[in-house]
Amino acid sequence: MHPTTSLLVTIVLVAVAPAAHARTIVVNPDSSIQAAVDQARPGDTVAVRPGTYHEAGRPCPTEPGHTCAVVVTTDRVSLVGLSSSKNPVVIENAGGQDQGIAVAKPGDGGPACLTDASLRIDGAVVRGLTVNGFDGDGIFLFCADNWLVAQCETHDNAEYGIFPSHCGAGQVIGNVATGSNDTGIYVGQSHDVRIDHNLATGNVSGFELENTSNSRVDHNESTGNTGGILTFTNIFLDVKQNANNRVDHNSVHDNNRPNTCLNPSDEVCAVPPGTGLLVLAADANQVDHNTVTGNDSFGIAVANFCVANNLPPEVCAALDIEPNPDNDSVTFNVATGNGGNPSPLINPAFAVDLAWDTTGTGNCWTHNTAGTQFPSSLPACGD
Numbered sequence: 001m002h003p004t005t006s007l008l009v010t011i012v013l014v015a016v017a018p019a020a021h022a023r024t025i026v027v028n029p030d031s032s033i034q035a036a037v038d039q040a041r042p043g044d045t046v047a048v049r050p051g052t053y054h055e056a057g058r059p060c061p062t063e064p065g066h067t068c069a070v071v072v073t074t075d076r077v078s079l080v081g082l083s084s085s086k087n088p089v090v091i092e093n094a095g096g097q098d099q100g101i102a103v104a105k106p107g108d109g110g111p112a113c114l115t116d117a118s119l120r121i122d123g124a125v126v127r128g129l130t131v132n133g134f135d136g137d138g139i140f141l142f143c144a145d146n147w148l149v150a151q152c153e154t155h156d157n158a159e160y161g162i163f164p165s166h167c168g169a170g171q172v173i174g175n176v177a178t179g180s181n182d183t184g185i186y187v188g189q190s191h192d193v194r195i196d197h198n199l200a201t202g203n204v205s206g207f208e209l210e211n212t213s214n215s216r217v218d219h220n221e222s223t224g225n226t227g228g229i230l231t232f233t234n235i236f237l238d239v240k241q242n243a244n245n246r247v248d249h250n251s252v253h254d255n256n257r258p259n260t261c262l263n264p265s266d267e268v269c270a271v272p273p274g275t276g277l278l279v280l281a282a283d284a285n286q287v288d289h290n291t292v293t294g295n296d297s298f299g300i301a302v303a304n305f306c307v308a309n310n311l312p313p314e315v316c317a318a319l320d321i322e323p324n325p326d327n328d329s330v331t332f333n334v335a336t337g338n339g340g341n342p343s344p345l346i347n348p349a350f351a352v353d354l355a356w357d358t359t360g361t362g363n364c365w366t367h368n369t370a371g372t373q374f375p376s377s378l379p380a381c382g383d
Contacts, residue, residue: 161179177206339372
């Protein structure tokens with residue numbers, strides 16, 4: 001250890017069995033979070049005292065041409081803010097930093113970690129931190145398993161607030177995400193993730209499940225975004241399908257913010273203001289017990305990727321996904337007061353509470369409370 005580094009952090013041995021060798025490394029406001037993380041061994045906790053931190057930064061683990069404020073590359077390290085409502089732990093962009101917190105093993109950010117366990121990071125915890133104003137993402141996890149992001153806030157990060165990708169089992173719980181020009185809370189190319197009891201507001205998309213499977217989005221609030229909740233299959237990604245997800249018991253209301261996406265070629269730029277809950281080219285998604293109100297374009301919609309994007313048949317045939325939504329169920333939702341001021345980007349027929357473009361097989365709707373729908377008759381579940 002460098003002699004000056006030892007003055008920056010305090011190491012407290014935790015003698016509670018069975019983790020007798022785990023330590024808590026306490027960071028003070030005049031210290032470096034990264035210096036403490038660099039000392040951490042598997043099982044250790046880096047506990048950060050309240051204050052505002054501007055880290056020097058280092059190359060991001062998956063994009064070394066970019067700079068990250070705090071980088072975690074060791075398994076089973078917990079990064080915990082000792083925050084209170086009046087005394088938060090805030091990590092701010094010190095200038096030119098792309099990501100606030102990056103959790104990943106060093107690599108090229110490609111698909112290799114989907115089959116090579118040595119490229120995956122296990123047991124990461126990020127809790128109780130506020131991450132603000134980064135040029136890309138607030139909290140980024142790549143190829144993580146058995147991970148947790150809890151009680152964090154992300155504000156005014158240029159693209160994503162909380163952004164796990166290529167991840168295995170994990171949870172995003174009790175967070176607040178605002179001011180992202182892509183998605184507040186996003187889970188992509190992952191599986192077995194739970195996203196619950198979060199608030200997303202003032203983003204382009206509040207919540208997204210992209211090419212993700214066996215996951216659940218529940219008991220969240222999405223309001224004041226361009227689009228509330230999107231679960232979809234996108235093209236030309238490492239993972240090719242969105243399947244077997246549940247979206248339930250969410251409040252999705254008044255998502256009528258103008259679309260402020262930064263990259264015109266990004267799919268999020270196609271999200272119409274007033275989008276409530278969209279199921280796009282996803283299979284066997286269960287959408288139930290949600291309250292979807294006051295979204296100007298539509299409430300709950302199920303659609304084909306090619307139809308939604310107005311792609312000609314020859315372009316659609318060249319895609320690497322199956323574009324239909326199949327075997328999706330929409331049940332026990334309250335969808336009212338949607339579609340009152342639709343975006344010109346959508347088909348006027350879709351300006352309703354419940355919408356389906358009639359593509360795919362096995363899709364069904366039952367026990368919903370809705371004022372308007374398209375088509376006038378939707379297939380019932382069990383028929």
